[in-house]
Amino acid sequence: MRVPRTTKRLRPRSVRARIVTLLMLPIVSLMALWGFAAVTTAVSIGDTERVKDVNAELLTPVGELVTALQTERTAATRYAAAPGAQHLAALTAAGNASDRAVTAVRDGANASSTDAGLLDAGLPARIDRLEADARALAALRADIDKTDIDKTGADKTDTDKTGAAQKAFTGYSTVIEHAFAVVGGLTGENDTDAASEARIVLELSRAREAVAQEQALLAAGSGAGTLTKEQYALFVGAVATQRELLGPAIADLKPVHRTAYDAVLDSGSYDTLAAVENRVRSAGPGTSAVSAGFLTDWDGSAGAVLKGLAEAETGAGTDATAQADPFGWDTLGDSGMAVVLGLVGVLLSLLVSVLVGRGLIVELLDLRNDALEVAGRRLPRAMRRLHAGQGVDIDAEAPMRRLVGDELAQVGTALTAVQRAALKAASERAELLSGISGVYVSIARRSQVLLHRQLDLLHQLEQRPREQTEIQELYRVDYLATRMRRHSESLLILSGIAPGRTWRDPIPLSDVLRAAVAEIEQPGRVQAWAVPRVSLNGGSVADVIHLLAELVENAASFSPPSTKVHLRAARLRDGLLIEIEDGGFGMNEEGMAEANRKIQSERVDLLDARQIGLFVVNRLADRQGLRVELRPSPNGGVTAAVFISENQLRDDMPVHDAAVPGGQSQGGRPPAQALIPQRQR
Structure with missing residues (x-):
């Protein structure tokens, strides 16, 4: 299987990198899981903090506004149905309380550090609508203040008063419904326990709103002396809503918060409230529904039930959210344990990986260094x-x-x-x-x-x-x-x-070349060109003759018999260059590189029987400090180049025709005569 080049580039090359990669993969995976748990826990903590901020800055003020508006609505419907100084004073006091609640909501919205748009996309519009309703309360109150006088200045009839009461009920109920819409947006932004509890409390708030609507409707009916069909239908609907929401929502509460609601349901005020609701529903619309016998202890019981529900709602919703601990067990739970245990696991894994990996890397590096020391030194x-x-x-x-x-x-x-x-x-x-x-x-x-x-x-x-x-x-x-x-x-x-064979006196280069040619089998094939007038030191003569003879014989042996072997010598600035060129078929690059390696290598393998003459040239060149190289000839053959350094040469030409004392060779003949066989003299 062929591995792509990109994959090869991505592979770690060093032992250290491979071991680190191998050990880091499980650690990175473990850190990723730990990071996921940590982020999840951090999100839970952030959600809890945000819920607390939302509760303190928006949810609590809006809840207080709803309670104030419910009280003002009851006072407004009672005053609209039966105008009087006492009812007007109650309405004025309730209006002042509502204004203070509106101011608190407005201040909380301005001071909130939470972006409403992040909690719910429609929440900013709901808050704006609630603020617009709050600004419209002044106009609604102005209309209620004029309920006892019509446009002509005459007292209004009972029908007009009933209509005014119904208008006040509808106006305030609309504002309260818009406030509940804001509360719904504030409690539905996440899945924290505090937020879930707040949504249950929202259902209980709507149940309390139903009781408040019942109180406002009966206040309007009792003031006018009769309960219209529309008011009766609204009353029956409010009773149904209250009973449908109150029981199931209380059952969903935590036991610690359920106690306050159970106390309200088990109280005599709630029993009286329920009894009045049943009697009004059974009586139907008209004067009988709001007769004194039907509404006995109604206001006191309804007020007590509303007060108890409001207190229970505060304990179950607002206080529970405000007391929620972002770092408590309820918030962290299993994810917090996973973060702690995961962090311990990551640290232990890092420690073990570092210790094991470092020891393994040290051992491998020592082994590598030992191997390099053995192989390299x-x-x-x-x-x-x-x-x-x-x-x-x-x-x-x-x-x-x-x-x-x-x-x-x-x-x-x-x-x-x-x-x-x-x-x-x-x-x-x-x-x-x-x-x-x-x-x-x-x-x-x-x-x-x-x-x-x-x-x-x-x-x-x-x-x-x-x-x-x-x-x-x-x-x-x-x-x-x-x-x-x-x-x-x-x-x-x-x-x-x-x-x-050795010589002590310098020998002319021409005699050296002739002596080298005389030692091959076919000297007639060698064509010597003009030779510089230079002499070679006596200590180098024997080795140079032998070296040149090996190269000349090699050129003659590996070229056709009909060709000539050319022998040239040239004087250079720093020495002498001798070239032996044959007319053979040449050598390929690999063969020539191998031949030059044998000539220039520091070692001579005596067990290599091929081209022993090259090894002889190697030893001679090394002993005399000569440079020998084979290279391609321009004519297609091979040229052997021999470079003799300046310190082995002399430019003067001594005369060797007569015996000179001290210039004899070891054989007893004059040096020039001893170089060349008898056949060539």
Whole structure:
């Protein structure tokens, strides 16, 4: 399965990042759950605080306004039905109380810190409508004050008074209904326990409103002496509403708040109230419904019931909301416990993750550092010592550990075992190479002795008078012996031993090049171009001849017999450049890079039997400080470039035609004569 590149980029690369990612995933999930619980709890606390603010600033003043308007409505209907000084005084007192309640509502709305639009989208409009109704109360009161005189200045009839009373009842009831609409908007904005209790109390408030309507209707009827059909229908509806709401709503209250309502229902005033309601409903509309026998103790009982309901309503709604504790068990509950326990769980998870992750990261980093130390320093250093022929104590370099501990400790033990195996293999290989080198030296020394004797014998035979054919045969044998001597010297060079041929005096570069060409099988294929007049220090002559012979022979071997091998030399500012160019088919980039690696590498693998001549060039170049490189030839073949530094050259050209004291070679001949075989002199 192929992994997309984007996924690869998102993957953590370091061990630390991967472990942190692995450990953080469950912690982040736990923190998300804890955050959800914390936010939920915070919302509950905020809702409770908001409900308290709404209750103190708006809900309580509106409730007091409703109570004041209910009292004023009863006084207004009684005064409208039966004008008199006593009734007017009661109306005036009730109006003053309503005005104070309106002022309290207005001040609470202005001081409220809660945006009404956030509680309920229609609440601002409801509050504005209630304020408009409050401003219209003055006009409604003015109409009631004139109920005893008509437009002509004459006393109004009973019918006019009944109509005025009904108008007052409707006006005040409309304002009260608008106040209940505001209360409904204030208590329906959330699902907190306090808000739920407030909605139940709102139903009880409507039940109290029904009782207040009953009182206002009977006050209007008793003042006029008769209960109209419309008033009777409103009275019966109010009774039904009161009885339908009061019982079920009280049953939904909390037990602590239900007690006050039960006391009202069990009181004699409520029994009297209920009895009067039943008698009025049974009597029907007319004068009998409001006769003195039917309304015995009505005002006192209705007032006591309304007062008891108002007090119970205050205790169940306003006080309960005001005393609600945002940080109490009722508000926090299970979510609060979840927040506390979740926080403890998050902290414990973080602590355990940090301790475990840190320990694991430290162990992994130590293991990585040990592996890098072994791979980058200790093992290569031991390898270099082994290749240099020095012994290595495997137990000191890689002490064996016991296979104990956890998996990481076992990985460290396995790493040590791998290091010991590598050192052991390298040590055995070094011993093998040392043995092979010794064999090379022994064979080369023996071959050199025989070859030198053979060359001396060939030189003696070449000096005797012979036929041209025999001389040519001797020259061919001389070529073969010279090449065999070079191969024997190659064995010594690969073994790290200098060959026997050395010179002390500088040798002309032209003689050095001719001597290198003379040591290959087909010297006639080599075309030497103009050579700078420069000499090579005697200590470098033998190695340079051998190195050039290897490169020239390699160029001749890997090019067609019909092509020439070009040998050029150029004097540079900081040294001498010699180029050997063949006319072969060249090498691909990989093959040429491999050949240059063998020439320039610091190590020589004696077990690699391919292109041993390149290893010989490597050893010679390293010993003399030469730079050798293979590169593509413009003609399609390969060019071998040899750079000789300035400190190995001399521009003066010494004369070598005569023997000079101190300038003899180890073979006893003049240096220039000793370079070139007899066949080329």
